Structure formats: C-alpha cells, structure tokens
Amino acid sequence: xxxxxxxxxxxxxxxxxxxxxxxxxxxxxxxxxxxxxxxxxxxxxxxxxxxxxxxxxxxxxxxxxxxxxxxxxxxxxxxxxxxxxxxxxxxxxxxxxxxxxxxxxxxxxxxxxxxxxxxxxxxxxxxxxxxxxxxxxxxxxxxxxxxxxxxxxxxxxxxxxxxxxxxxxxxxxxxxxxxxxxxxxxxxxxxxxxxxxxxxxxxxxxxxxxxxxxxxxxxxxxxxxxxxxxxxxxxxxxxxxxxxxxxxxxxxxxxxxxxxxxxxxxxxxxxxxxxxxxxxxxxxxxxxxxxxxxxxxxxxxxxxxxxxxxxxxxxxxxxxxxxxxxxxxxxxxxxxxxxxxxxxxxxxxxxxxxxxxxxxxxxxxxxxxxxxxxxxxxxxxxxxxxxxxxxxx
Ligand SMILES: *Cc1c(COP(=O)(O)O)cnc(C)c1O
Numbered sequence: 001x002x003x004x005x006x007x008x009x010x011x012x013x014x015x016x017x018x019x020x021x022x023x024x025x026x027x028x029x030x031x032x033x034x035x036x037x038x039x040x041x042x043x044x045x046x047x048x049x050x051x052x053x054x055x056x057x058x059x060x061x062x063x064x065x066x067x068x069x070x071x072x073x074x075x076x077x078x079x080x081x082x083x084x085x086x087x088x089x090x091x092x093x094x095x096x097x098x099x100x101x102x103x104x105x106x107x108x109x110x111x112x113x114x115x116x117x118x119x120x121x122x123x124x125x126x127x128x129x130x131x132x133x134x135x136x137x138x139x140x141x142x143x144x145x146x147x148x149x150x151x152x153x154x155x156x157x158x159x160x161x162x163x164x165x166x167x168x169x170x171x172x173x174x175x176x177x178x179x180x181x182x183x184x185x186x187x188x189x190x191x192x193x194x195x196x197x198x199x200x201x202x203x204x205x206x207x208x209x210x211x212x213x214x215x216x217x218x219x220x221x222x223x224x225x226x227x228x229x230x231x232x233x234x235x236x237x238x239x240x241x242x243x244x245x246x247x248x249x250x251x252x253x254x255x256x257x258x259x260x261x262x263x264x265x266x267x268x269x270x271x272x273x274x275x276x277x278x279x280x281x282x283x284x285x286x287x288x289x290x291x292x293x294x295x296x297x298x299x300x301x302x303x304x305x306x307x308x309x310x311x312x313x314x315x316x317x318x319x320x321x322x323x324x325x326x327x328x329x330x331x332x333x334x335x336x337x338x339x340x341x342x343x344x345x346x347x348x349x350x351x352x353x354x355x356x357x358x359x360x361x362x363x364x365x366x367x368x369x370x371x372x373x374x375x376x377x378x379x380x381x382x383x384x385x386x387x388x389x390x391x392x393x
Contacts (some may be wrong), residue, residue: 077376085120122155141158204313273312290310
C-alpha cells in the first residue's frame with residue numbers, strides 16, 4: 001500500500017480539494033508552487049536554520065526510566081514540549097511563513113483550538129514582521145486565556161468565532177471565510193494535516209522532522225533506528241503525521257494513534273473520530289468525520305482543546321482504513337490521570353493532548369525490551385487551569 005499523497009491530492013479514497021469556487025485561485029497557486037518552493041535548497045537551508053536556532057531542534061529523545069518501569073517497556077519521550085512556544089506546532093508555522101514570503105504574501109490568517117497553533121503563528125509573524133489575524137472559538141478563548149493574551153502580546157489580532165460549538169471547527173470555518181474575502185495578499189496557515197490539498201501533504205512534510213530525528217536519535221542511542229511502537233495523540237493529526245512519517249513503509253513499526261474519547265465513546269460527548277465517524281467532506285477534504293445520518297457535523301467534546309475536532313486529516317483516514325495505524329481512544333479522565341502520572345514519574349507536566357498519547361500505553365501489553373516512543377507533543381502550562389479544576393492529584 002502507498003501512504004503518501006498522489007498527484008491529485010488523494011490518499012486512497014481520501015483527500016482532494018473540496019473548496020468553494022472563490023478559493024480556487026489561492027489553493028491552486030499553493031498546489032502548483034509548494035513542492036518547488038519547499039524543495040529549493042535555499043528554502044531548506046532557511047527552514048533548517050530556524051528550526052535549529054529559533055525552535056531549538058533537534059528536540060531530545062529522552063529515555064523515561066521510571067515511566068518504563070511502570071509499563072514494563074523501554075519508553076522514550078520525543079520532547080516536542082521543549083520546542084519554542086511549547087509544542088510541535090511551530091515546526092509547521094516556520095515552514096509556512098517561509099513559503100508565504102516566497103509567494104509574496106503580506107498577511108497571515110490562522111485558526112486555533114488550544115491556542116498553540118495561534119501562538120505559533122503569531123510568533124512567526126512577529127519574527128518576520130507580518131500582519132497576523134487568528135480566529136479562535138469563543139469557548140476556547142475562555143478555557144485557554146493565557147494563550148489568547150500571548151497572541152495579543154505578540155501583536156496578533158484574535159477574533160472570536162461565535163458559531164456552532166464555538167470551538168476549533170467553527171474557527172476554521174471563519175478563517176476560510178476570511179480567506180475567500182481576502183484572496184490575493186493573504187496566506188492561510190492551517191495548523192494541522194487537514195484542509196484541501198496540498199495542506200495535508202505540506203504540513204506532514206514540515207512535521208516529518210519529528211520522525212526524521214527519532215530515527216537518527218534511536219540509531220545513536222540503541223544502534224537501531226526502528227522502535228517497536230510509536231504513540232501519538234490525534235486531533236487533526238499533525239504531530240502524529242510527523243511522528244509516523246518516516247516509519248510508514250516499515251510495517252514492523254507499530255503505529256498507534258490515540259483519539260480523545262471525551263466523557264466516553266457512547267456518552268455523546270466525544271471526539272473519537274474513527275470510532276464514531278464516517279466518510280464525508282470536512283474543511284475542504286474527503287476524510288472521516290463525526291456526523292449525523294443526514295450528514296450534519298456532530299459537535300465534538302474533549303477536555304483538551306487541541307483534540308476537540310470532529311475529523312482527522314485524510315492521510316490518517318487512509319491509514320486507519322488500511323489498518324496501517326491502530327486507532328485507539330482515551331477518555332478525559334484517563335488522560336488527566338496519565339498526565340499526573342508522567343508529572344510524578346518524570347517531572348514533566350504534559351499538555352492534555354499529549355496526555356492522551358500517554359493514556360494509550362495502558363491499553364497495551366509490552367515486552368520489557370520493546371522500544372516505545374511517545375510523541376510528547378506539548379507542555380502542560382496552558383492546561384494548568386484544567387488540571388486544577390479536576391483536582392485529583
Ligand atoms: C494542537 C495540538 C495537538 C493536536 O493537533 P494535531 O494536529 O493532531 O497534532 C496535540 N498536541 C498539542 C500540544 C497541540 O497543541
């Protein structure tokens with residue numbers, strides 16, 4: 001099976017570009033130019049220099065000994081939480097801002113859920129002196145207040161999305177609307193491997209630095225670049241795409257994606273897309289999404305704002321359908337517990353998104369010498385309020 005995108009923007013039956021007529025020129029401009037731009041040696045030099053000097057890459061691959069003892073395995077944490085701005089999101093925004101410059105754009109728009117992508121976008125806009133508008137659901141603005149202020153300090157304008165559940169999918173709708181109205185001078189930085197082609201491919205290429213580094217680091221550490229397992233949480237799927245990317249063709253590496261089950265798969269308050277969803281079109285691509293029988297998007301729920309999304313990227317839909325990636329889910333409660341467990345065992349407070357990946361560990365029976373990599377997508381500072389409200393620590 002082939003896991004990369006084809007020339008038409010499809011992963012198997014998923015992907016494509018289902019966009020309003022008025023967005024066609026923008027998306028077409030991107031589609032025809034992105035590969036040439038990002039494969040250019042000068043672009044690559046700029047990208048890697050910023051990843052090193054500004055983001056702080058390579059991020060460590062850390063052997064978590066006490067966590068390993070708990071799960072009877074050899075567990076490494078890929079420390080994306082140590083990236084500048086606190087998550088993997090900046091790998092992608094650095095890539096896209098350099099692309100936007102080469103496309104001659106002056107303004108940047110973005111959507112954000114947890115606020116991490118908004119912060120990562122506001123950050124690179126400040127870095128490059130570009131104007132930045134970020135759409136964010138009103139509910140998310142309330143539960144991620146520090147990130148809203150971070151964006152404002154960085155000089156971005158944050159606009160609340162007031163429709164639907166007032167979360168990530170609604171912010172995405174508003175950002176698309178803005179782009180339609182401001183097509184020529186604006187680049188839209190999508191924060192995950194979602195949206196019309198070429199976004200899913202472009203964003204997964206930018207994030208693939210994660211698995212590129214994991215391979216090198218494992219080679220140095222254990223003399224073998226292949227782990228037995230890679231775990232990552234999936235909202236739209238960008239950190240998972242990055243952590244899986246260079247292992248996709250190596251079938252002996254078990255890839256595990258952990259979705260947010262919210263209050264439980266059957267509770268009606270969940271964001272576990274593959275467990276509950278069906279094929280359909282969401283935000284410009286054919287993928288799997290949570291929907292009613294007549295195709296209305298179902299409001300998702302997760303305690304972690306970054307996973308509170310009713311779909312997954314088309315690449316993940318394909319990987320799920322073909323069985324290459326095992327999709328599991330963890331509830332709000334299980335994830336909060338796993339977050340506290342990591343804090344106590346290793347002195348690392350994870351983002352609630354990443355805590356879902358950690359919560360996935362307990363659903364497997366490992367052998368002691370199994371090498372397990374957990375992609376620790378972000379740090380928990382932004383989620384302190386939620387941990388505090390939960391209170392069981
Ligand atoms: C945004 C976010 C996620 C979810 O997004 P993906 O595109 O699925 O990676 C996961 N972890 C953190 C820390 C985030 O900020």
